[in-house]
Amino acid sequence: DAGITQSPRHKVTETGTPVTLRCHQTENHRYMYWYRQDPGHGLRLIHYSYGVKDTDKGEVSDGYSVSRSKTEDFLLTLESATSSQTSVYFCAISAPSGLYNEQFFGPGTRLTVL
Amino acid sequence: AQSVTQPDIHITVSEGASLELRCNYSYGATPYLFWYVQSPGQGLQLLLKYFSGDTLVQGIKGFEAEFKRSQSSFNLRKPSVHWSDAAEYFCAVGETGGFKTIFGAGTRLFVKA
Numbered sequence: 001d002a003g004i005t006q007s008p009r010h011k012v013t014e015t016g017t018p019v020t021l022r023c024h025q026t027e028n029h030r031y032m033y034w035y036r037q038d039p040g041h042g043l044r045l046i047h048y049s050y051g052v053k054d055t056d057k058g059e060v061s062d063g064y065s066v067s068r069s070k071t072e073d074f075l076l077t078l079e080s081a082t083s084s085q086t087s088v089y090f091c092a093i094s095a096p097s098g099l100y101n102e103q104f105f106g107p108g109t110r111l112t113v114l
Numbered sequence: 115a116q117s118v119t120q121p122d123i124h125i126t127v128s129e130g131a132s133l134e135l136r137c138n139y140s141y142g143a144t145p146y147l148f149w150y151v152q153s154p155g156q157g158l159q160l161l162l163k164y165f166s167g168d169t170l171v172q173g174i175k176g177f178e179a180e181f182k183r184s185q186s187s188f189n190l191r192k193p194s195v196h197w198s199d200a201a202e203y204f205c206a207v208g209e210t211g212g213f214k215t216i217f218g219a220g221t222r223l224f225v226k227a
Contacts (some may be wrong), residue, residue, distance in 0.1 A: 004157075031213050040123075041203055042217040043158075055159060058214075077161035078210065094213060101146070101213045 003027055004106035006091050012112045019078040021109050023091030025071075031094045032034055032074040033058075033103065034066060036087040044091065081113045116141040116219035126224040127195050135190040135221050137205030146208035147188040148215070149179055153201045158182050161203075164188065175199070200225045 003026030012083060023032060032051055035043040035058075045058030047066040055066050065077045078085055089108050091106040117140045127133050139145055146165050150158040150169040162173025169181040179190045188205060 035217075036196075040219055042118075042120075042219040044217075045214065048214065092158075101208045101215060102148070102160060102163060103215055105159075107157045108155075 004091060004093055004104060006089075006109045008109060009107065010110045012114065014114050015082055015083050016080050019081050019111065019113075021076045021089055021091075021111070023026060023074040023076070023086060023106060025074075025093050027095070027104075028071060029093040029095040029104075030071075031101070032068065033092040033094075034041040034064070034076045035076065035090045035092065036060065036085075037090060037108075038087050046076065046089075078111075081111075083113050085111065086113045116145075116207050116209070116216050118205050118216055120203075120205055120221045123219070124222040124224065126226060128226050129197050130194050133190075133192045133195045133199070133223070135203050135205075135223070137188045137190065137218060138186050139188065139205070139207045140186065141207055145188075147179075147181060148206040148208065149173065149177070149188075149190050150204045150206060150217075151175075151201050152204065152220075157204035158204060161190070165222045195223075195225055197225045197227070199223060 005024045007022045033048040034046040044060045049055045051069040067075045089109045092103040094101050094103045119138045148163045149161040152158045161177050163182050164171050202220045202222045204220045205214045208215045
């Protein structure tokens with residue numbers, strides 16, 4: 001299994017509070033991703049990174065920010081959590097070979113915003 | 115824009131019966147296609163992938179998928195389902211020359227004894 005960990009694994013917080021989720025990899029892969037998973041929507045891309053300090057928005061980036069100061073760590077921050085951000089968050093990594101991109105996923109973080 | 119459709123939200127099959135999960139994609143170029151499986155409380159695991167060549171690809175756990183360009187489909191099959199196959203299955207398409215992947219909404223598989 002790819003070496004990807006996420007912390008915390010579960011978190012309950014209140015509306016309006018800041019929250020930071022951490023993704024840590026030991027594979028030295030260049031690309032890292034944050035997805036959210038909601039029933040009926042599959043996985044939707046929030047933000048991704050293609051290198052240290054290089055990040056870009058995905059399809060559902062509003063209300064989220066990211067940072068990547070080291071290859072191994074990719075942080076997702078909810079500046080002011082809302083109930084609509086209650087979800088399961090997955091981190092993924094990839095090291096595209098040629099033209100294609102196989103992603104490896106972390107175990108997920110279940111976030112509940114009350 | 116590329117998209118992936120999994121028409122079945124959930125499917126129930128008997129243990130030992132055959133399985134086919136449907137996936138249709140929309141993509142302008144030659145697609146890179148994936149099937150992932152997610153067991154309850156777990157992350158996603160890659161079952162198989164298609165990039166080029168033989169349109170019938172074999173994966174782990176006895177799964178296979180067939181790419182049909184004329185139908186824009188990449189259906190997942192297994193000849194005999196085991197109770198441990200109960201999970202959620204996601205079809206996905208990867209950007210050609212890119213590094214983003216678009217996922218379908220998923221199909222939840224229930225296996226009855």
